Amino acid sequence: MGSTFAEKLLARAAGEGVTQAGQIVDAYPNLIMSHAASWRCIRTLEKLGTDKLFDPDRIAMVMDHNSPAYSAKTAGDQKLCREFAASHGIKKFYDVDAGIAHVVLIEEGHVRPGMLLIGTDSHSTIYGALGVAGTGVGFSEVTATWVCGYLWMMVPESIKVVIEGPLSHGVYAKDVMLKLIGELTADGATYCSVEFHGSYVEGLSVSERMTLCNLAMEVGAKFAYVPPDEVTREYLERCGVARDAYEEIFPDSDARYVREVHIDGETLVPQVACPDTVDNVKSIEDVAGTPVNQVFIGSCTNAKYEDLVEAASILRGRHVAPGVRLIVTPASKQVLRRAIDSGVMSVLLDSGALVTNPGCGACAGDGGVMADGEVTLSTANRNFRGRMGSYDSEIYLASPVVAAATAVRGVIADPRDFIALPEGSIA
Amino acid sequence: MKARGRCWKFGDNIPTDQMVRSDRAIGSMDDMRKHVLENLNPAFARDVQPGDILVAGRHFGQSSGRAVAPKALQATGIGGLVVDSAARLFYRNCYEIGLPLLQCPGITAGVDDGDILAVDFESGIITNERSNVSLQGEAIPPFLMDMLRAGGLIPMAGRLAEEEQ
Numbered sequence: 001m002g003s004t005f006a007e008k009l010l011a012r013a014a015g016e017g018v019t020q021a022g023q024i025v026d027a028y029p030n031l032i033m034s035h036a037a038s039w040r041c042i043r044t045l046e047k048l049g050t051d052k053l054f055d056p057d058r059i060a061m062v063m064d065h066n067s068p069a070y071s072a073k074t075a076g077d078q079k080l081c082r083e084f085a086a087s088h089g090i091k092k093f094y095d096v097d098a099g100i101a102h103v104v105l106i107e108e109g110h111v112r113p114g115m116l117l118i119g120t121d122s123h124s125t126i127y128g129a130l131g132v133a134g135t136g137v138g139f140s141e142v143t144a145t146w147v148c149g150y151l152w153m154m155v156p157e158s159i160k161v162v163i164e165g166p167l168s169h170g171v172y173a174k175d176v177m178l179k180l181i182g183e184l185t186a187d188g189a190t191y192c193s194v195e196f197h198g199s200y201v202e203g204l205s206v207s208e209r210m211t212l213c214n215l216a217m218e219v220g221a222k223f224a225y226v227p228p229d230e231v232t233r234e235y236l237e238r239c240g241v242a243r244d245a246y247e248e249i250f251p252d253s254d255a256r257y258v259r260e261v262h263i264d265g266e267t268l269v270p271q272v273a274c275p276d277t278v279d280n281v282k283s284i285e286d287v288a289g290t291p292v293n294q295v296f297i298g299s300c301t302n303a304k305y306e307d308l309v310e311a312a313s314i315l316r317g318r319h320v321a322p323g324v325r326l327i328v329t330p331a332s333k334q335v336l337r338r339a340i341d342s343g344v345m346s347v348l349l350d351s352g353a354l355v356t357n358p359g360c361g362a363c364a365g366d367g368g369v370m371a372d373g374e375v376t377l378s379t380a381n382r383n384f385r386g387r388m389g390s391y392d393s394e395i396y397l398a399s400p401v402v403a404a405a406t407a408v409r410g411v412i413a414d415p416r417d418f419i420a421l422p423e424g425s426i427a
Numbered sequence: 428m429k430a431r432g433r434c435w436k437f438g439d440n441i442p443t444d445q446m447v448r449s450d451r452a453i454g455s456m457d458d459m460r461k462h463v464l465e466n467l468n469p470a471f472a473r474d475v476q477p478g479d480i481l482v483a484g485r486h487f488g489q490s491s492g493r494a495v496a497p498k499a500l501q502a503t504g505i506g507g508l509v510v511d512s513a514a515r516l517f518y519r520n521c522y523e524i525g526l527p528l529l530q531c532p533g534i535t536a537g538v539d540d541g542d543i544l545a546v547d548f549e550s551g552i553i554t555n556e557r558s559n560v561s562l563q564g565e566a567i568p569p570f571l572m573d574m575l576r577a578g579g580l581i582p583m584a585g586r587l588a589e590e591e592q
Contacts, residue, residue, distance in 0.1 A: 024568060024570070037492075037494070040494070044581055047581060047585075048581055048584060048585055049585065066453070071453070073453065074453065120492060120494075121491075121492060122490070122491055122492045136492045136516050137492070137516070138492060138494035138519060138520040138523045138524075139494050140494070140523045140524065140580050140581050141519065141523055141580060143581070144580050144584050147584065152570065186440055187440070187485055187486035187489070187512065190514065190515055191515045220486065220515060222515055364449065365449035382442075382444075382490060384444040384490055385444070385445065386444055386445065386449070386466065387449060389450075391448075391466055
């Protein structure tokens, strides 16, 4: 019997020959990420009464939520992190200008295939896009791992998701994941490692792989994984990571999976997650026409450069509907810069979008909140009540092109109505 | 490790967002405690007594890690939680702060809000004193039981560090 990705990776991280699902190991993460909760980690370290860090080079801090600070309290918390990083030799410190931790750490070349990565953010499954085991933990666990270097981990069972492609026009990784979340439901993969395979995934862009792995959290996954390939290696080279700087891990062909799920990408249409749960998923035709007050293009799920390009392809030469707010929050400073350089930013601004500084923004309820009775269509990953302002407001989740089409129409709209089909294709 | 008290029963798939709302997550712990689960049952934060048992359905604590959510529950003085199932990160966070959590598939079908429950976290046995029916929860791994007895991960790490010196 062969091993899954998770079994092999945790064997490596724990220094064990082999591990099996269900086994509990002491695993050494290669990277320990903390974001808005970093100040809590520092305060916890003070309680622990030690200042000795296992390895400052394994620590990364990114000030992505509530940035820049809007209260003296938050400003003080961020100051504490800034000073702690400087005094403790933490070189991977990214301040309020950088953007969302997940995207920043990947762009900066800190995330490499075969790593184990823990973070104070639940969407740390996103690192699976590069063949990494990433998962969320609490802030005290991060503190303890800063000091000890390891933490307990149960080797998870694995689920194999096979996606056959190509997708049809106007359909993206976001739609694939919403479909999967709707089918598996929000706890369908609790504590499992979700591996993505199939012809759709082979050769897929890293940006879309990030969307797949980010949203795996919404079926309760512990890890997500896309097998590294030439796309991964070329992407990493552009991030300054040499090919000999990492060791990729692949599951065995006879690995044991608790479940196998097949998705037929070719027949998939745009999907929308409706209020108030991410697994309340419907096809676009069932919700088209629903009026919205606000559209948010942001978050670690769908505010990468490629996402902005897709949104701009619909917004070009068009204008946001009267009375509707379109908020665009680029995932990182690098995304913002590329969007400026390529002219995508001008398209967004010309369409009537409000563009904010890079970071988590409205996804974390930081600006862009709603009044009672309002509706937002968002490209983020969660739509629970009260997450974006009033408890009596509603959030729909969809891809960047659905968001752009919806902003133009003022009601939830099918992006395929806007997209010019390639020569010779059948609508 | 035991607890006995009133059962406060909640539903399935409750996200951390509804334990501590995002606008309150940056406030004081006292404020978070006073408003914990406010939109689902406003009486809970007001009337909960030390030792009471919070019972919930499937996938309790999904969504954001938001480690202040279990902390706010702990601050109410509850004796612990018994759930049909817990979200992975919420499960870890409870043990990390020393808040006993038992997974017992079927618990919500077997108890009603207001019942008096006696829970033995070591044996995993939950006794409903109203109906006199007992349920068997899933065993807590021994090292996590040690963590609970120590009061959480940080006190345990501190104790281990002292022993080493």
